[in-house]
Amino acid sequence: MANALTTSSVLSRPSSKQNSWKLTLGIVFMSQIFCAVGFSMIFPFLPLYIEDLGSTMGLSIEFLAGMVIAVQGFTMMIAAPIWGIVADRFGRKRMVLRAMLGGAVILAMMGLVQSAEQLILLRAVQGLITGTVSANNALVAAATPRKRVGFAMGMLQVGLWTGVAIGPLIGGVLADMFGYNVPFFITATLLFVAGLTISFGINEDFKPPKNPVKINPSAILGEWKHILSTSGVGMVYFMRFLTGLARTIIIPIAPLFVVSLIAEDVGSMNTYAGLVLAVSSATSTIGAVYLGNLGDKISHKTVLFWSSVAAAILYVPQVFVGDVWQLLILQGLAGIAAGGLVAAPSALLARFTDKGEAGAVYGLDNSVIAGARAVAPLFGATVAILFGMRGTFAASALVFAIIAYITWFYLPKDTLEKPKNDSKVA
Numbered sequence: 001m002a003n004a005l006t007t008s009s010v011l012s013r014p015s016s017k018q019n020s021w022k023l024t025l026g027i028v029f030m031s032q033i034f035c036a037v038g039f040s041m042i043f044p045f046l047p048l049y050i051e052d053l054g055s056t057m058g059l060s061i062e063f064l065a066g067m068v069i070a071v072q073g074f075t076m077m078i079a080a081p082i083w084g085i086v087a088d089r090f091g092r093k094r095m096v097l098r099a100m101l102g103g104a105v106i107l108a109m110m111g112l113v114q115s116a117e118q119l120i121l122l123r124a125v126q127g128l129i130t131g132t133v134s135a136n137n138a139l140v141a142a143a144t145p146r147k148r149v150g151f152a153m154g155m156l157q158v159g160l161w162t163g164v165a166i167g168p169l170i171g172g173v174l175a176d177m178f179g180y181n182v183p184f185f186i187t188a189t190l191l192f193v194a195g196l197t198i199s200f201g202i203n204e205d206f207k208p209p210k211n212p213v214k215i216n217p218s219a220i221l222g223e224w225k226h227i228l229s230t231s232g233v234g235m236v237y238f239m240r241f242l243t244g245l246a247r248t249i250i251i252p253i254a255p256l257f258v259v260s261l262i263a264e265d266v267g268s269m270n271t272y273a274g275l276v277l278a279v280s281s282a283t284s285t286i287g288a289v290y291l292g293n294l295g296d297k298i299s300h301k302t303v304l305f306w307s308s309v310a311a312a313i314l315y316v317p318q319v320f321v322g323d324v325w326q327l328l329i330l331q332g333l334a335g336i337a338a339g340g341l342v343a344a345p346s347a348l349l350a351r352f353t354d355k356g357e358a359g360a361v362y363g364l365d366n367s368v369i370a371g372a373r374a375v376a377p378l379f380g381a382t383v384a385i386l387f388g389m390r391g392t393f394a395a396s397a398l399v400f401a402i403i404a405y406i407t408w409f410y411l412p413k414d415t416l417e418k419p420k421n422d423s424k425v426a
Helices: 002-006 014-041 046-053 061-090 092-110 116-129 132-143 146-178 181-201 217-229 233-248 254-261 263-298 300-320 324-352 355-387 390-410
Strands: 008-010 203-205
Touching (some): 014 132, 061 092, 061 355, 092 132, 146 181, 146 263, 233 300, 233 355, 233 390, 254 263, 254 324, 263 300, 300 324, 355 390
16 A cells, blocks of 8 residues: 555656646546446436346346346455455556456446346446546545645545445436437547546556565465454454345335336436435435544544434435425435434544555455445345335334444443644643
């Protein structure tokens, strides 16, 4: 990780080398927005697209709706660590181009599929090839001075969530106006433009290591064992998984549920489905920023507990909604609480571990998140088959309640650090 942060991209003007990271950040920031808008654009109607395509194998729509979400997370969980190793050997810019231009081809092909099974297969390939967020992070981290890495990473998160907030609504509107195929082609175009911008706008001064570090499986496993044995870390990872599970259970079902609420106005179903996901993403962003700062003052354990309690309470009435606007309001409010569930575990991992372990700690964290994203849709589809679509909201509420219980009784105390320059502060 230290080697990764010592490399930097340079401008075509040598005199501007000191500020070249700002240009790199600016270009990647815009590309991040394009990619986030594109990928999140297709999310609102993926289950509806599955229903429209139909199955050639006679599988249930609920199962296929879960698979189309889960399979991409599963393959990305496997591929991401491998691409990270390749990036350290051949350059981060190449990995960004691989993710964006390869994603453009795959997304365009998704607009041409003839069955749900073909779409699911391409989603699996997408997980193996794309990973634009991690590739962008690596490129910017390698180009940015250490003292400004925090600022740069924060800006990329702003770009990511900006795109995630507006993409679903745009995708829903486009699907209603032009059909399901068009958003895939537009997403492919956005990824292609983002890739060209990176290709011509950034000149990475990458120097491969003279003596590449050999990947020793036993050493890696030993480091992971050490991290997981640290007090509180294993519990935080478990809660991270549960949080991802609770938030993603409804993803494959939400669009179908929205349709059931507005059956008399079918022409706007994709727009409403996109609006529900967009509002939830936007309020989660606000919640993550505010509750993350609040946790620095009152402890992240406290924020995690009350955020999970609030989320559980707000998901219960969603079981009984009778109108899409009721769902929209409750999802927006629950999104604020869910924001605390995103920020608090990241901060707790930093509190419970040493700074020198950050790469391995958050690498494991990313794997846990991807694993939850792979399992949750299948779990949600199973719940929907057994208990109906409204049952998925009850399941989410239950998982949030479990998180609150574990936080209160089993999570170690989050000790706030005292200001170093003021020994009198209590």
